[in-house]
Amino acid sequence: MATIPVHEWTLLEAAAAVRAGDVSSRALTQALLDRIAALNPTINAYVTLLPEAAMARAAACDEAQARGESLGILHGVPVGLKDIFCTKGIRTTCGSRILGNFIPPYDAAVTERVLGAGAVLLGKQNMDEFAMGSSTETSFFGKTLNPWDTARIPGGSSGGTAAAVAAAMCFAAMGTDTGGSIRQPAALCGVVGLKPTYGRVSRYGMVAFASSLDQGGPLTRSVADAAAMLGIVAGHDPRDSTSLDVPVPDYAAAVGRDLKGLRVGLPKEYFAGEGLDLEVRAAIGQALDALLAAGAEAVEVSLPHTEYALSTYYLIAPAEASSNLARYDGVRYGHRADGASSLVEMMSRTRAEGFGPEVKRRIMIGTYALSAGYYEAFYAKAQKVRTLIRRDFDAAFDKADVLLTPTAPTPAFKIGEKTGDPLTMYLSDIYTIPCNLAGIPGISVPCGMSSDGLPIGAQLLGGHFREETVLSAAAAIERAIPLPRVAPFEG
Amino acid sequence: MAISTDEVRHVARLARLALSEGELDTLCGQLGQILDYVKQLDRLDTAGVTPTSHAVETGTPFREDVVVPFPDKEALLANAPDREGDAFRVPRIIED
Numbered sequence: 318m319a320t321i322p323v324h325e326w327t328l329l330e331a332a333a334a335v336r337a338g339d340v341s342s343r344a345l346t347q348a349l350l351d352r353i354a355a356l357n358p359t360i361n362a363y364v365t366l367l368p369e370a371a372m373a374r375a376a377a378c379d380e381a382q383a384r385g386e387s388l389g390i391l392h393g394v395p396v397g398l399k400d401i402f403c404t405k406g407i408r409t410t411c412g413s414r415i416l417g418n419f420i421p422p423y424d425a426a427v428t429e430r431v432l433g434a435g436a437v438l439l440g441k442q443n444m445d446e447f448a449m450g451s452s453t454e455t456s457f458f459g460k461t462l463n464p465w466d467t468a469r470i471p472g473g474s475s476g477g478t479a480a481a482v483a484a485a486m487c488f489a490a491m492g493t494d495t496g497g498s499i500r501q502p503a504a505l506c507g508v509v510g511l512k513p514t515y516g517r518v519s520r521y522g523m524v525a526f527a528s529s530l531d532q533g534g535p536l537t538r539s540v541a542d543a544a545a546m547l548g549i550v551a552g553h554d555p556r557d558s559t560s561l562d563v564p565v566p567d568y569a570a571a572v573g574r575d576l577k578g579l580r581v582g583l584p585k586e587y588f589a590g591e592g593l594d595l596e597v598r599a600a601i602g603q604a605l606d607a608l609l610a611a612g613a614e615a616v617e618v619s620l621p622h623t624e625y626a627l628s629t630y631y632l633i634a635p636a637e638a639s640s641n642l643a644r645y646d647g648v649r650y651g652h653r654a655d656g657a658s659s660l661v662e663m664m665s666r667t668r669a670e671g672f673g674p675e676v677k678r679r680i681m682i683g684t685y686a687l688s689a690g691y692y693e694a695f696y697a698k699a700q701k702v703r704t705l706i707r708r709d710f711d712a713a714f715d716k717a718d719v720l721l722t723p724t725a726p727t728p729a730f731k732i733g734e735k736t737g738d739p740l741t742m743y744l745s746d747i748y749t750i751p752c753n754l755a756g757i758p759g760i761s762v763p764c765g766m767s768s769d770g771l772p773i774g775a776q777l778l779g780g781h782f783r784e785e786t787v788l789s790a791a792a793a794i795e796r797a798i799p800l801p802r803v804a805p806f807e808g
Numbered sequence: 809m810a811i812s813t814d815e816v817r818h819v820a821r822l823a824r825l826a827l828s829e830g831e832l833d834t835l836c837g838q839l840g841q842i843l844d845y846v847k848q849l850d851r852l853d854t855a856g857v858t859p860t861s862h863a864v865e866t867g868t869p870f871r872e873d874v875v876v877p878f879p880d881k882e883a884l885l886a887n888a889p890d891r892e893g894d895a896f897r898v899p900r901i902i903e904d
Contacts (some may be wrong), residue, residue, distance in 0.1 A: 383856070422883030453903060485821050505852075515863045529863060558869045559862070628846040639823060646824065648896050650887035651826055660901050665826035677825060682842055684823040700859035703850070710869055739838060740845060756863025 323348045323486040325803050328394060328542035331488045335382075342382075342393025344780045346375035346437050351396045351747060355808035359467060362481035364400050365408050366440040367526060371395060374437045379642070380738060389435030390549060395491035395710040399478045400441035401448060402428050402533070403522040407438075411524045412446040412456040412474075415454065415580060415671025417653045418468055425522025426554045427491050427533050434549045439487050442478025445644065446673045448526045450474050450613030451745045454736055462732070463506060464804035467769055469729040472502030479506035482536045483772075484803040489537045489546055495530045496630050497724075497749025500761035503536050504724035504774025507763045507804065509791065510536045511543045514781050516561035518547075519554030527637035528559070530630075530753040538802045540792040544568035563782065571785035572792045577612035577792065581605065582717025585693035587625040587748055597773050600765025601723050604775035607764075607797030608721065608790060618713040618720065620760045622705045626751040629673045629706065631743060632686050632699035635753075638676075645671060665727040678739060707791050710755045711778075719790050720778040722748050724761040728771035748776060758784045762791040765802050811840045 323345060326334065334340045350368050357363050378393035403409050403421035405428075410416045432438065445455045453476025454463040463471040464484035471480040475492030479502035482490055492499045494512035503510025511534045518533040524782070525531060535546030537725035548569060553562040583605070588598070606614060654670050657663035673681070684756030686695035713720060727743055735742040752759040757778055764775035775794055779787040816836045820827045827835070878884060881894070890897040 354849075381836075419887060420881050420883075422878070422887075439882050516866070529860075555871065559872075561866060562869070625849060625852065630847050631842065632846055632849075643824075647889055648898055651889070653889035657899055660899050662826070663823065663899050665821075665824045668824055669826040669828075672825070674831075675833070677827070678835060678838060680825065681819055681839060685811075685819045685839065685843075688819065688822060695846065697859060698854060699846075699859040700861070701854035702849050702852055703860040704857050705854070707863070740841060754860075754863070779829065 320774055321756050324437035325653055327647060328488040328537055329539070329545055331394045332391055336388060338457055342375035342378040342437060343372065345393065346371050346395045347425050349439060349487060354485055356484055356806065359462060359808060360464055360480050360484055360806065361459050361461050362442055362477040362484065362486055363397070363440040364410055364443045364454060367407065367438060371437050371439050378435060378437065387450045388491045390545065391431065392435035393437060394488055395437045395439045396431060397439050397442050397478060397481050398428060398431070399444050399490065399492045400443060400476050401493050401524045402491060403524070404428050404438070404441065405546040409441065409524070410458065411448070412444045412458060413671065413673070413676070414457040415645045416651060417457065419650050421522070423522060424520035425558065427523060427550050430550045430784060431491060442481055442490060445474035445476065446676050447524070447638070448474040448495055449494060449638070449675050449679055452499060453477060453740055455673055457673060460732060463505060463707065464806035465727045465768070467728065467806065468731055469771070470505070471730055474498040474507035477492065477504045478536050479508055479510065480586070482506070482508045482538060484806055485803045488495065488534055489542055491533055491546070491550065492536050493531055493533050494753065495526050496753050497746040499505065500726050500749050500759055500774070500776060501746060503730040503761040505772065507772025507800065508536055508538055509540055509543045509711065509760065509762050510534065511760045512752065512758060513545060513547060513784055514561070514758045515549065516559050517784070518550050519557040519560045520593065521556040528641060529637060530634060539571065540788060540795050541572045541761065544572050544788050551579065565638065566785055568784060570787060571788045572648035574789040575612065576789065576793050579613040579719065580717045581608050581613045581790070582618035582713055582720040583615060583617050583622045584618050584623070584713065584722060586620050586718055586766050587722040592744060592747070593723060595725060596767045597723050600773040601721065603798060604764040604794045605721055607794045608799060611793040616717050618717050620709040620713055620751065622709050623751060625702050626706055626754060627743060627747055629699045629702045629754060630750045631682065633703065634695050634696050635679040635683030636686050637683070639680045639687065639757055642676070672782055697785040706751055707755045711758060714780040719786050722776045722778065724748060724776040728767045728769065728773055752778050757781055758787055760787045760791045762794050766800065811836060811843065
C-alpha cells in the first residue's frame, strides 16, 4: 500500500489506514483537496467545493480518534456526493439554474448515513440538470470531462461523480440512477457503479426526478468498496414511504463468495442490436469467461419486450418529472423571474428562465402524455408495457441467477456528438433502462479497455433484493481482469 | 405523429413554461419525433395487463397522521425569493 500514492487507495484501504493511524484524516483530506485543486479546473467534476469544512471535519475526526472514541466505518475518509442529495447549510443545485441559490435546511437520508459513518464531505458533484441526460452536458454549471480522454463525455447523469471517483478526486461517492445514471457513467469512466433494488436506499432529501424509478447508489473504484457503501446507505427510512422495510444483509461477505453453480443468463436481445460496439461485445465475452472460470454456468435467456423499454421509459420518466418539477415555481425557494405582474406570469417566466432545454423538453413530453385525451394512449399504456417488461425479468430469473449484459452500447462518445438529437442520446441508455422499470438491482464493473484506451463496463442484473448476487459476480470479474483503477489525467 | 404549434403552445401553458417562439418551433419538431417513436407501444396488445403501480410490491405502508414541526423555520424561509415575515410574497392573484 505504501508504494502507491495515497489518493489511489480504495475506500476500504483509506479507511483502514486512518483507523490504524498510518495516516491522519487531515493528511488524507489535504491530499485529496490538492488533487482536486489541480484537476477540477479542467474536469469540472465538482460544482461546490468545501475545503474549509472538510479540513475542519478531518481535524475533528483526528481528535475523536485521539480521544479513543468509537469510529464509524468511513471515519475520516473523504468522499463526495452528487449535487442531488440535500446537504444542510450547503448549496444543493441539482445542476440547475433554478436551484442555483438553494440552501437546504436539512440533510438527505443518504447524506445523514454517509456522514454518520464518519466520512469527510469534500463537495457536491456535477450532474445533468435534474439528472436528465446521459453525458453531463446539460448542467447549468458547465460540462464535466472524462478523465480518460478530455475530448469525451463522462456519461450521465452522475458524470461528475463518476469522473471524480475515476480521477481519484474522492475515495467514493453517492450517485443516483433513474434510467442508468449510475451504471452508464461508471462504465464510461472505468469505475464500479451500483443501482440497488428500488426502495433499498431512502429517497428522502434526494431531489426527485421520476419517483418510481429513482434510486441512490455508490460509485467506487472496487466492488468491495461498493458493498461497503451499500451497507452504510441501505435500510428502511420511515420518511420515505417507498423505502423497503426488509433486513439489510452483510454485503461485504458477498464479495468473496464462490460462484460454483451460479447460472449466468445472457439475454439474447441485448446482443442482437446493430448499435453494440464490437470492442464492447468482446469485452463482455471476457467478463463471461471470468465468470465461467470461477465456476458459473451460462444460459441463454430472453427478454422479449426489450425493444419497448426505451419508449416506456421516455413516457413514464417525463410524466413523473413534469409532476415533480411543478414545485419549482419561484414561490418558496430558488430562482424567481423579476418584474412579473401576475402569479401565472411570474411562475411561467421563472420556469422558462430557470430550466435548460433538456428539462423543458421532458416537462413538455410529460405534460403532453398526462394531458386530457392522451393519458390512456401514452402514460397508462406505458405502465402496462412496464408490467410486461417486469414479467420478462421474472421469467428470466427462473432460469438464471444473474444476467450479464453490456452497460453501454459504446465507450464514451465525444462532447457535443449527440446533443442535437435527443433520440440518439436516449439510445445510450438502452441496456440500463429496463432494470429501473423492473426495480431490480444492477451493477456496472470495468471489464476491458477499447483500442482508444477508453474503459468498458459489464452490467450484472439480479432479482429484487439480490444485490449480494450481483456483487459476488462483479467481484469475480474484477479479480480476473486487471485494469487501471485511476484515470491517467494529471491536470 | 404531427403535433401543431398550437398544441405545443397549449401544453407549454399547462406546464407553466413561457417558451419563446424559437423554442416552440424546435420543440414542435422534437416532440413530434419522440411521440412518433413511442407510438411503437401501440403494436403491443395490452388488453388485460395490469398497469405497474409499484416496481416492488410491498403493500401500502401506513403511519399515524402526526404533525411534526420543522425545527428551523427560519432556514426554510431564508430560501424564499421574496418574503414578508413568515409568509411568501407573490404577485397579486385577485384582480381589482
